Amino acid sequence: MQTVFSIAVDALAYGMVLFVISIGLSVTMGLMRVVNLAHGGFAMIGGYIASYVARDLGLGYALAVVAAVVFTILIAIPIERLLYRRIYGQPELTQVLMTIGITFCIIGITNFIMGPTLKTIPLAPALQGSADIGFRTIPIHRLFAILCGLAVALGLWYAIEKTNFGIRLRASVDNAAMAAALGVRTEIVYAVSFAVAVGLAAFGGVVGSEFLPVEPYYALRYMVTFLVVVSVGGAGSIPGALAACLLLGAVDTTGRYLMPEFGEFFFYLAVIAIICIFPRGLAGRAK
């Protein structure tokens, strides 16, 4: 029984980290209809900035998280204006080619500037060590990751469903020409959404760095995982992504405990099963 609880806690933590890292991609793919393969690249840039601020400058974890989000967005703004703007509404193949190219550029540049070694982000003292939750000990950092996941999920849901901006965003996505005719400045709406998605990527890269360490090939290594989460959850749906992450986290963690030799067999089996039953993802909307 204790083991079952243990696995459940691990699964929850893993699912939440997946969620924090992938949700930005869900926003770009679902709401902006851009297949952004460079998503992991932005998460990685965030990780590197946080590592530089916290480890090399010694300015602390909280500041590192803020700096990572802000500077990654600053880096992404010119990229959005010069490159992404051209591929909104283009066929998927064009988007994939463009964004995979951006990914390779990001990998090459970070490798050149930061070197090929692993980078860590020193945690704040309050997040280090383990907490005793009755039946087992759990790293405090994991609890933090779970809370971050919940906060991001709630915040995004509120922003998209309940605010004025959310209404404009959904209008722009559903019919850009009509929204523009009604006075919605779609360019700004897109730019802001892109910035939010990139910021979330950076945030996820930092929070998840204890699971997925920051190194130059981060962007490619975890790309498939991010895409799987988005396609299982249904692009653009926050509850869908959350459900997908928790489900896949549970399947993966349990499989790894019971039969580690099978590798990611159960993970992909679950993916195939879900996609067969829900071709547009758990919460996907018909086009």
Add this chain to the structure above:
Amino acid sequence: MKKAAIAAFAVMAMCGTASADVIKVGVVGPFSGPFALQGKNFKAGIDAYMALHGNTVGDDTIEIVYRDIPAADPAQSKALGQELIVKEKVQYLAGFYFTPDAMAVTPVLKQGNVPMVIMNAATSAIMKTSPLVVRTSFTTWQTSTPIAKVASDAGVKKIISVVSDYGPGVDAENAFKKAFEETGGEIVEAIRMPLSTNDFSPIMQRIKDSGAEGVFAFLPSGPTTLGFVKAFNDNGLKAAGTKFYAPGDLTQESDLPALGDAALGIQTTFHYAVSHDSPENKAFVEAATKAIGKAEELSFPSVGAYDGMHVIYKMIEATGGEQDAQKAVEAVKGLTWTSPRGPVSIDPESRHITQNIYLREVTKTADGKYINKEVQTFEKQGDPGLAVAK
């Protein structure tokens, strides 16, 4: 005019190597991509050797021709090997980070009359594929066997083995199992994890539930070791007193700054620590650091490359610069010298390097650097894996 030039070139090409010539050495390794750091270490070791010993042997000048193979890719490796032999006319092939890459090239050695000096690839079986292969690195069997004795000396009787599910991981599991069971210990469980594993909590739970007193682990150097060691600490296994044993791939020097305090006290066995205390190593580290640029990027492949160059220089000396692969290999059988890692020799039977394996403990020096501190020496270790290699 053009015809004359081609004819002249053809004559030059046919002459082959005469005395006072340029002798080319082809080096195949990962110089870009995810393993670029290891390729960089190859180059640093080679540069260090040539900086300390000059770029000439007798009258001949040595020229290194590098070829990049970013990830394990046997087909590409074979193509590169053939290109080096046929087009570049190299007299020696060297490098090879991954076993499949080395295995792909060994069949063409005899026809090309070219010996191969392996600077890393660590599977025992490679040596059986051609009599023209010499290795100056290590095998996973060689580095994983002594740690079993360390565990049993510490009074540990029950161990769980956790390895990455690929060739060297399986080698490590078998080597440790064999050596540990010979000391009377018991492997309570053997887990093979997929290479892509990034959340190790469930594995830690398995270790906890298995009731083992210690864990033997093997993961390839790089990002995943960080997650594994952290998970080991964070899930309370370290605090619970579970012992941690591994070969030195897990604590390679370039990963140590990232592992930091989490790695303190981990005991590993390996053939080389950058901190090895000897005048030879001091000279080597100085030259290699200069070549690689950053001190913290230097790790074990550099010493394999450095000693590989030593073997190649001896081969060139013995053959007087003539291309004779068989003679070159014969000349270095039984060759003994003092490497930066300690006293070593080439075993005449297996053509693999016989060397000391050191037990090291990750410690923090006074100036805040993390090093693998050598605490015990297992002298003159051969490769126990060759006997069982298929």
